Structure formats: C-alpha cells, structure tokens
Amino acid sequence: MxxxxxxxxxxxxxxxxxxxxxxxxxxxxxxxxxxxxxxxxxxxxxxxxxxxxxxxxxxxxxxxLAPLLPRAGKVICCGLNYSDHIQEMGRELPEYPTLFAKYADTLIGPADTIHVHGSAKVDWEAELAVVVGSELFRADEDQARAAIAGYTIANDVSMRDWQNRTLQWFQGKAFDGTTPVGPVMVTADEADCDFEVRGYVNGELVQHGSTSTLVFGPAKLLSYISQFTILRPGDLVLTGTPGGVGMGMTPPRFLNDGDVLTTEIDGIGRLENQFRIHAPVPANV
Known part of the structure; x- marks a missing residue:
C-alpha cells in the first residue's frame, strides 16, 4: 500500500x-x-x-503532492550512518547514532522548488526515511520494528557553510523549506528489507548506496531514539546518507542556482527539486 x-x-x-x-x-x-x-x-x-x-x-x-507529513511532530535525523560516507568524511565508525533534529517547517513536497537564502555551500544528502506508525517509548528493537508504518524518501539538503560555523550541525540543517519528502509512503508490509538509495545532480549520478550497509538500521534507530523521547504516529526519522556528498569531493562541489536534484529509491519513487539559490547574507551575520 x-x-x-x-x-x-x-x-x-x-x-x-x-x-x-x-x-x-x-x-x-x-x-x-x-x-x-x-x-x-x-x-x-x-x-x-x-x-x-x-x-x-x-x-x-x-x-x-504536498510534503508527506506536513505537520510531523518530530523530524529526527541520523548523520554518518553509512560506512562509506563515514570514511569519506574522515571519521571512525560510531558507537552511538549521531542525531540532530529538524522542524516540520523544513519539509516540502517531492516536486517543489527549493529556495535557499544566505548560503553559498548547498549540498545534497539522499536518504531513506522511516515513518512512525504507533507510539514508542523506551522500546526494544522488536517493538520499534513493529511500530514502523512505512518508508519514504527524503533529501537532507545541507547548508555546509552554516553547518561548519560551530560543532553543532543544527543551523546548517534546519533552513525552512529545504527538505523534500515523498512522493509516497510504502507501508512496511510491502517494503523490501534493503533499499538502493540514489542521488543525481542535473541527471549525473552522485550518490548510490544500499541500506544494508547502515551502521544503525531503522529499528535500531527508532529504539535508540525512544529511550530519551517518545515517538508518535506521523513522526519522521531520516536514516542518513551514503557516500558521494558534495563536501566530500575533491575539490568540494556545491549546488548552483537552477540545478535539479533528484533523489530516488526503487519501489518508493523519486523526488525532483530545482534550486533557486539567492544572494548570501554578509559573512558577519
């Protein structure tokens, strides 16, 4: 379904x-x-x-098509969760998930234009996202797995210049209207165990990874998150991105005004979003 x-x-x-x-x-x-x-x-x-x-x-x-979950109470994201992406960022495999949050205001539809104001280093992060279907609090992995309503696609578009201003990533991840989600949620009973995640810039394949290589899979992530905050139906958890992000390239590569970002997962569909990148704010702001 x-x-x-x-x-x-x-x-x-x-x-x-x-x-x-x-x-x-x-x-x-x-x-x-x-x-x-x-x-x-x-x-x-x-x-x-x-x-x-x-x-x-x-x-x-x-x-x-609107954002799948326009009023999501919680949008929680996992960074550095694919082994290849961890390696390209020069880090070791983590013992615990690296988590950060977004607001529902960041979410847009699968074909919406993405307007970015005030960043000159706009990057892409193709991701599988998990939709919570029932309440979870201090759940084990089996309980978390049973609470997954389904899966969808997201792109954690990141403003790297803002992200790297401090050790906390939040300000580079939570720009309003910059996280496309959709086009549909595939219910867990009809979803494959593993997904192939692909990202394209202007038709060029830049990311390709399998969720079989996740350090923390969907059930483990939901279980871990539920140890400190309750998850409710309609909450969204982004599971991380595979290698191939622009910041990890030599030299680094970022999105330009007019570029089209496509995020694709077989069995779920695709997001296709054009960028309008507006003049950066002064460096001292």
Missing part, C-alpha cells in the same frame, strides 16, 4: 491512497500523519481501495 498527501483546490491537503501512475483516492484525513493517528487507518485505506471507482479517483501530477 502506498499513501500520499495531496494539495487540494482550497489550499489545504488530504491524505490519499496511491493507485498507480498519478491516480489517487482521497482519504478522510488532512495528511498521512493525521491518518496514521487513527487506530484503524489501514482498514480505512483498504476500504477506500475496494470502493474506488472512476468518480472517486483523482489525478494528481507530482506538482500537486
């Missing part, structure tokens, strides 16, 4: 069941996160599928 969040004609959003192609069946919730908060969300989606008919199916091109 694949779920999406659609933009509606009145400027709102609605959760929807993806039927294949650009066809969707609207569901009785404002977005996928709100849908997951309903105890019988799966039954609602399955009933919509059974009842789907011509009048009940709407066509929505990628431009009409």
């Amino acid at each position: 694949k779920l999406a969040t659609l933009r509606t004609a009145d400027g709102g959003t609605t959760a929807a069941l993806a039927m294949g192609g650009n066809s969707y069946v609207p569901l009785p919730a404002n977005d996928v996160g709100a849908l997951l908060s309903v105890p019988d969300w799966r039954a609602l989606a399955e009933a919509a599928f059974v009842a789907a008919s011509g009048p009940g199916v709407v066509s929505a091109p990628p431009s009409e």
